[in-house]
Amino acid sequence: MSTVENTRVPRWLRILLPAVLIVVWLALAGVGGPYFGRVSEVSSNDQSSYLPASADATKVADLQSKFSGTSAVPAIVVYQRSSGLTKDDLASILDDSKKIADLPGVHGDVSPPVSSKDGKAAEVFVPFVDDSNLDAHVAGLRTHLDSSTPNGVNSYITGPAGFTADLVAAFGGIDGILLAVALAAVFVILVIVYRSPLLPVLVLATSMFALCVALLVVWWLAKWGVVQLNGQVQGILFILVIGAATDYSLLYVSRYREALRDEGSRWRATWTAIRGAFGPIVASAGTVIVGLLCLLFSDLNSNKALGPVAAIGIVFAFLAAMTLLPSLLLAFGRAAFWPVRPKLGSEHPQVVGPHAHGLWARVAGWIRRAPRVIWIVCTIALLAGATGLLQLKAQGVPQSDLILGHSDARDGQNVLADHFAGGSGSPAMVVGPESQLQSMADLLLDHSGVSSVTVVAKDSSSGTAPVTKNGIQPLGPPGTPTPAPTVVDGDVMLQATLTHPADSDAAESAVRSLRADLTRLHDGILVGGVTAVAIDSNDASIHDRNTIIPIVLVVILLILMLLLRAILAPVLLVLSVMVSFAASLGVSAYVFDGIFHFPGADPAVPLYGFVFLVALGIDYNIFLMTRVREESQLHGTREGILRGLAVTGGVITSAGLVLASTFAALGVIPILFLAQIAFIVAFGVLVDTLIVRSLLVPAVSYDIGRAIWWPSKLWRRGER
Structure with a gap:
């Protein structure tokens, strides 16, 4: 050749x-x-854009612009003075709300300040245009508030626009910090490995x-x-x-x-x-x-x-x-x-035999002497780590907990919840037939999780009008005409302010209850809004987790069977990776709960962890077993296992350290989801590299012998 x-x-x-x-x-x-x-x-961090088109929250989000005539994203400016807002404070805030309307990105009418019942806080609703510069628009408002807020008054920007801006800021280190940390870690490892x-x-x-x-x-x-x-x-x-x-x-x-x-x-x-x-x-x-x-x-x-x-x-x-x-x-x-x-x-270098030396030659020697003890001990250790799965909380987390560290929107939401109805500014959106308007409003008002109800109205200066048991109420002095609801294709939109913060468990429970009650009233009624988006996202994530994990396992098993031309070896490899994944996720649950005190995890975290660890973890087994098969054809299965392990040990370990380091670099981005994925995958890759590929798979394969190649020709060939 x-x-x-x-x-x-x-x-x-x-x-x-x-x-x-x-x-x-x-x-x-x-x-x-x-x-x-x-x-x-070309990037979007709007949570509703993650949802499938079939979700109720997605349908309501699509309809919202038709009812309001704009696709604005609302921000809520919250003002607070612990001793109570003075008349001068309120006058200054009212004057400033008119100036805010002229800021870049503000799209629509800015509401006058609404005071809390205790007189210590006020809120102003600011609609922003929904474009790729939303974070810059919110930053401009923040800069404006820093100079215009009265002395002694604290101001915060929260609501959907505030949280989106905080998320964009948190992701801002991806281009620079993330790459720098990842590349630096890889460079150091490679210098040590290759000298x-x-x-x-x-x-x-x-x-x-x-x-x-x-x-x-x-x-x-x-x-x-x-x-x-x-x-x-x-x-x-x-x-x-x-x-x-x-x-x-x-x-x-x-x-x-x-x-x-x-x-x-x-x-x-x-x-x-x-x-x-x-x-x-x-x-x-x-x-x-x-x-x-x-x-x-x-x-x-x-x-x-x-x-x-x-x-x-x-x-x-x-x-x-x-x-x-x-x-x-x-x-x-x-x-x-x-x-x-x-x-x-x-x-x-001699990799096996009396003249072999080095770490991987010693590991091969251990496996030659006591394969069964090694794979049993490794399996027990991995199963012990997997016990942490019993305390894994992956049912979703509030939007306010997605960002690690400081979040102006989270602080503002806490202030908002202290002085107003918890869901103020992030109402549940209910879309249903015009003929059911009052029935829907009555049902909402009777629910303990709802504090007030408004309807999107075309003749209202604020764009909405309050709805009570007595129907739509006019805003203004006596004699003000009652505004008519906006009707789109025979439907109206109600906004239900929840008594609890929109991203709380209580709010999610209330929205699930409202959906069930409203469906009994009319099966075409849709419920959307911030809380509904979180519910539909979590439900879709749980569905994906239960659907995709079995598909990935079957597909990878078939690929390994074609690659190794055997059945038993691929089954053992997939089982080893599954045990490794369970241990990695279990240990991660212990760490998240006991050390970092995370509030929980998104349902997609186990799915992402599984896809990356199974797909990438199987990589190391592929690197190992393809070389083992190559060596087995020349030296027999048991000798081939030891040679394959010793030859590939250094390179696969180096690859595992590199991959673990790169995924660990995701932890520099202050997003809960990425921090959890960083730990799960980095830890799991190390488990795959140092335990599963180095000890468990070679030991169990050596113990079984040439039967691992069943039913291929290599299985029928005797040991040499």
Whole structure:
């Protein structure tokens, strides 16, 4: 084969091909790089946009603009003086509310201040235009309030616009801090592993070029409406591409370094390395891609959006590792490994036997001596960690708890709840037939979770009019005409102010109860609003979790069967990853509850953790078992297991440390969901790398022997 390659591939082509590949990647990355600063143009962090079109909350959100004639997002400005607002305070706030109407982004009428019953607080409703600059508009209002709020009075911006602005600000570190932390962690690990200053730079360049091109493609797909992008998906895309591209690069580098010991020609060494690495890497990337695409079965748009976006990232991670990195290493040759260069003709390290040395040779020796003890102890330890699942609280968290650290909107909501009805400014929206208007209002008013009801009215200066048991009430002095409700396709919209904060458990219980009661009144009545969005999101997440996890398991099991051409080995691998996932999630539950004191978790957290840990955790088993199968064909199954473990031990451990570090970097973004995913995946990858792949799988496979390849030809072949 080497002779054929020398004679059939002209020298000019051996120089031109890698040069062209490097130039193409450099050009694409140069185009894609600037898009890091433009993600906000195609990204949305509006929680209702995550919902499926079939959800009641989505339907109500779509109808809301028809009733109000605008798609404004409301903000609530809350003013508070602990000793009570004075007349001068209220006069100043009233005057300022007129000035707020002229601020950039304000879209519609700003309400006059509404005082609380205790006289200590006032609220002003400010409608903002719903566009990509919402956070900038809210920041402008914040700057205005800093100078216009009376001395001694505290002001806060809360409501849907306030929380959205806080979320955007929390995600603001994704482009800079997240990438810097992830790349720094990976660089340090690679320098320690390779003891080379140049090779880590080549590997990181490969990862960053893959990310730049992936972002370029995703940005335009989001621009055309093909995929949906938000801060959550963006952060995971960045980490996933860097981690996966680095993992694939490490496997290729390992094969290339081996080939340089046997081949004097860099070209032949490159092709030898590509042939050896291509199978495991394409199988690994394919498994992750298929696992991610299973998210398309999701009901929740945020889950459905992640699948194709992350799959695109994995595609470019694979392409970069198999085209750009080989080209770079071909250009640098042995110099890439300086100062520890692999020498031509040098012996490969002894991995098993009496002359073997090093950590992985010792681990192989332990497994040879006591395989059953090792896999039983590992299994018991993992099952012990899984007991934490009993206290995992993944039924959703209030919107106000999504942001870790300071949140002006959360502080404002707490003040609002102290002085007004808890759901003030974030009412439940009820859409139903005009003929049922009074019946719907009566039902709402009789519910203990509702403090007041208004109807969207076309003749009201405030856009709404109060509704009592006696019907719609006029706003203004005696003689003011009663406003008529706005009617859209025969329906009216009522706004029910809840007695509890819109993101509280009590509010969710009230909305579920109202939905059941209103459906009995008329089955076409819809209930939306902030609380309904949270309910529909959580319900969809639970449905997705129960649907997608079995699909991912079946799909990955089938892929492993095709790859290993066996049944028993893939079943054992999937079972090992499931036990590993259960242990990782259980330990995480203990940590979240006992150390970080998190309020709970989104129902999507176990699903995301499962998809990443199963898809990525199976990667290491693929890297291991494909090499074990290769060695087993030459040396027999038990010897092949020990050789495969010893040969791949260093590279897979390095890959696991890199991936764990990159996912841990998500923790720098102060979002509860990302912090939890960061810990679960980072911890789970370490468990997969250091326990499952290093001890559990090799030990149980060694104990079973060649039967793990049942029913393939390798199973029927005797041990050597």
